[in-house]
Amino acid sequence: MGTRSAEARDGRKADRPRKGQLTRGRLLEAAFEVIGRKGYAAATMDEIAQAAGVSKGVAYYHFKNKAEIASTVLTEAIDQLVALFEQVRSQGGSAHGILTGMLSVFATMIYEKRALAQFATSEMWLGGGSMSEAVHDQLMRIVDLVCEQIERGQADGSVRTDIDASFQAVSIIGMVAADALYALGAEGAADAGKETFVARVVGYAGRASAA
Amino acid sequence: MGTRSAEARDGRKADRPRKGQLTRGRLLEAAFEVIGRKGYAAATMDEIAQAAGVSKGVAYYHFKNKAEIASTVLTEAIDQLVALFEQVRSQGGSAHGILTGMLSVFATMIYEKRALAQFATSEMWLGGGSMSEAVHDQLMRIVDLVCEQIERGQADGSVRTDIDASFQAVSIIGMVAADALYALGAEGAADAGKETFVARVVGYAGRASAA
Amino acid sequence: MGTRSAEARDGRKADRPRKGQLTRGRLLEAAFEVIGRKGYAAATMDEIAQAAGVSKGVAYYHFKNKAEIASTVLTEAIDQLVALFEQVRSQGGSAHGILTGMLSVFATMIYEKRALAQFATSEMWLGGGSMSEAVHDQLMRIVDLVCEQIERGQADGSVRTDIDASFQAVSIIGMVAADALYALGAEGAADAGKETFVARVVGYAGRASAA
């Protein structure tokens, strides 16, 4: 005991990441891993706490209940993804270029955080679940950003107009998700590497919506 | 205990599949409905038995456990779908024509049995779950049939060859599933009707793989 | 095992007390004892089930939750008391005579089922508890029956009229309850015996309301 070094050294007590925040972060990581691996229903708070290296009680100190920890995990990840999407958008360019960039970002994230994709997708199907509401809302943020670009593309003639923009957005996202599921499910496929995976997904999906 | 089976059965072999098979069928229907509505994990044997109008104990007379009843439901449905696919294939025609027919059949089934699609998809993501093994095997039967036609199309030049056939097959199926999820999730979308839904999905997906 | 004698002997299978009813009864008895001894909050379903000689799960087969088992215990006891009160009333006589009879019955029951009295009283104070609603409703049935006789007494001039009948009813019941608590709390007092206890309570309380 007595390792209060950090703030003592530089005296910035105020913005020192409190110990609690560290634990909270560890819990989120653990929840991400466990839920991704076993699904929301099969994941237990016991296992999450254990994976985080803390007692079960502390999980309930930081999060109201299991649903909250799960939706926090998801929201934080989607926040990252949305930020990346917006970054792609802010760099400007044609609708097709931005779309390609978004899909690339999306596929990359699925590739890297497959567990989250599993969690989000599986919970999203459930109509009346406790989680489904929050999951759905989060995922719609992604769909909307994709949809926006497809509409731009429809306006400038680079994307086919015979199908609803939102329909196309959902199709592309579903396609990418399914590809990821398949590519990652086949364990041997992983060796192809991220770049190959992303390139294939983007190349294929990009073609589907061309005008 | 209970060894009066053999001779007793022989005595009325002809009319045996009466009560037992009826009950079994009712249980499968109930399981299909409940699991589709709440997901595998949240579905309880109690609710399934109650929905079937029988006692809980009888469910364990007909099925070994919860996993078995669920995978039986799935297998029977996939059997139907496979049969339809093979029927489409047996009518011959171009790869594109057969593919279109299969997607049409697939989209129709999702539209009509959305609960099953939900069940299959959500469980499939789970890597180590009890169900996932069986679900995966079943769904691969579908993928393989689609893949077969894509390979035919690649051979005759009607389908792009720059992407693995299996990759394309998975993409198309994922796309259709996502579309269904979205179209059926939006309650207002249901009024568009089955034909509109199927046409849109097939039209869009068919384009993605064109050479 | 194999003691299916009763119904076998006389063949009245229909009204044989099912095994489940026996268990249910045992659970109620156990709940009565445990809750009476430790209070509602401190009583655990584990202990109740164990006292009943069954597993914890079966308690939830017969009762929806802890509150239900507790309020069932209480309701059944109050039912008995109400039946006794009504029996006293049906025998006719002066208001004073009936009141005396009722108090006698009431004091006797408290004396014999002190645990229940403890439970009922302690829970009744709590305003917003889960139990309090049901407990209050049950106890009011007793108050009403006493009140009815006090009003009769007021009508015929044998009971003072300067105080609300309901107020007097409550006072008398509170008095008896407090006496019981005191008499039974002092362990040495138990030796005075039931008759002495009842006589004292009735004699004292009966005087308080005389005109």
Place this chain on the structure above:
Amino acid sequence: MGTRSAEARDGRKADRPRKGQLTRGRLLEAAFEVIGRKGYAAATMDEIAQAAGVSKGVAYYHFKNKAEIASTVLTEAIDQLVALFEQVRSQGGSAHGILTGMLSVFATMIYEKRALAQFATSEMWLGGGSMSEAVHDQLMRIVDLVCEQIERGQADGSVRTDIDASFQAVSIIGMVAADALYALGAEGAADAGKETFVARVVGYAGRASAA
């Protein structure tokens, strides 16, 4: 650890009861309110600390545990009541006069601090609980003071002698408590006002013990 108390305290003994005593007082008030509203078992240290506007840890700095904070609340209130009783007694007068004064004081306090009455009464029934011991001891102080006057009345012939003095004391107190519960439980009854309530209780109870 923490042995700097003695000399540190001595250094500023005069102005010591500053922050610490204030916090302690706030905790007691909060505990009084919360326990009164939800009962001892359902009250949580969290809620008490929050109601006091301090952290949970500080409650354990001032009180050993939950039982201590509760019994302190009770003891302080009973201390007040005892002081009032003794004040009534010190003013002299007939046994009947003093008794009336005591009941008036008692009824008034119940009326004003109903939450405390609830707490005391409900916990008192519990035989082996953690609280019951302390509660019982405190309440007996009240009973003894009432009993003392009843014995005086029995000596001078103003109170009936056919019933134990202690029995009568308990009866009267129980009566008042029950009346308070009833009067305060019926929300509409509150409008009658404190004076009416006290007068009724005293008038009724005073009569019960008259010789």
Place this chain on the structure above:
DNA sequence: GATGAATGAGGGTTCATTCAT
């Protein structure tokens, strides 16, 4: 004195599964 964080022992409840009848 005070705080936030952590602990860990249960408690209520659910549910897949089994079994006697």
Place this chain on the structure above:
DNA sequence: AATGAATGAACCCTCATTCAT
């Protein structure tokens, strides 16, 4: 074949209590 009843293992969650700072 079928039923009602029973079991027991978890699971989610709460909360009194402790501790480092």
